[in-house]
Amino acid sequence: MAEPRHRYSALSLVLHWLIAAMILAQILLITAHEATEGPLSREFVQIHKALGLTILVLTLARIGWRIAHPALPLPERMKGWERILARGTHVLFYVALIVLPLTGWAASSAMGRDIVWFGLFNWPLLPIGGGRETAGALMDLHGIAVKAVYVLLALHVLGALKHQFIDRDNVLHRMIPLIPRRP
Structure with missing residues (x-):
């Protein structure tokens, strides 16, 4: 029988922290x-x-990788509501990280504004019309999703700190290689 994993894979770690850094850069x-x-x-x-x-x-x-490599099990001592909150927060993060760029992309497309990907090429616009009115409605959705990300970030960080300093259950060790595993 294989020994249980105590840490996420290197690719999972890289994707997690790279996306986190990019979210900070977006702000x-x-x-x-x-x-x-x-x-x-x-x-x-x-x-x-x-x-x-x-x-x-x-x-x-990351979603594709996660499907092929499921999340590590949550600590057995976690209460049912904590499990629901933890999994729900992760699912909503994925939803927000899809909705945010899609609404921004769609708003640019509605206005016919080019998106130049880091000066290398023009990202194709979506076949959306509607001009300023449609773009405004899409940007309203974009703004709501931004607020949702702020709430999810707070829940995510607070949950990680709770696991590290109150529960002391090695959950943070899974995503931060520098934190030693407790016995």
């Missing part, structure tokens, strides 16, 4: 965009769009 880019004007502001938006589409692709890859 910083949009904050910088709102604080500036002119060409620099537009450049922040272009990078935001390219990074968002990269997050979409990486999230789809």
Whole structure:
């Protein structure tokens, strides 16, 4: 019988932390965009769009990897409501990380605005019309999804800290290689 896994695979770790860093970069880019004007502001938006589409692709890859390599089991001592909250938070993260770039992509497409992927090529626009009105409605959805991500981030971080400092159950060790495993 194989020994149980105590840590996620290297690819799972890389995808998790890369996407996390990109989410932080997205927040910083949009904050910088709102604080500036002119060409620099537009450049922040272009990078935001390219990074968002990269997050979409990486999230789809992560979901595929997760299907092929299921999550580690939750600690046996977790209560039922904690299990539901933990799994629900993860599922909603995946949903948000798909909805956010799709709504941004769709809004750009509705306006006919090119998305240049890091200066390398034009990302194809979706066959969506409707102009400013449609784009505005899509950006409203985008904004709601952003707020959902903030709530999910808070729940995710608070849950990780609870596992590390209150439950002391090695859950954080699974995703942060520098944290030693408790016996």
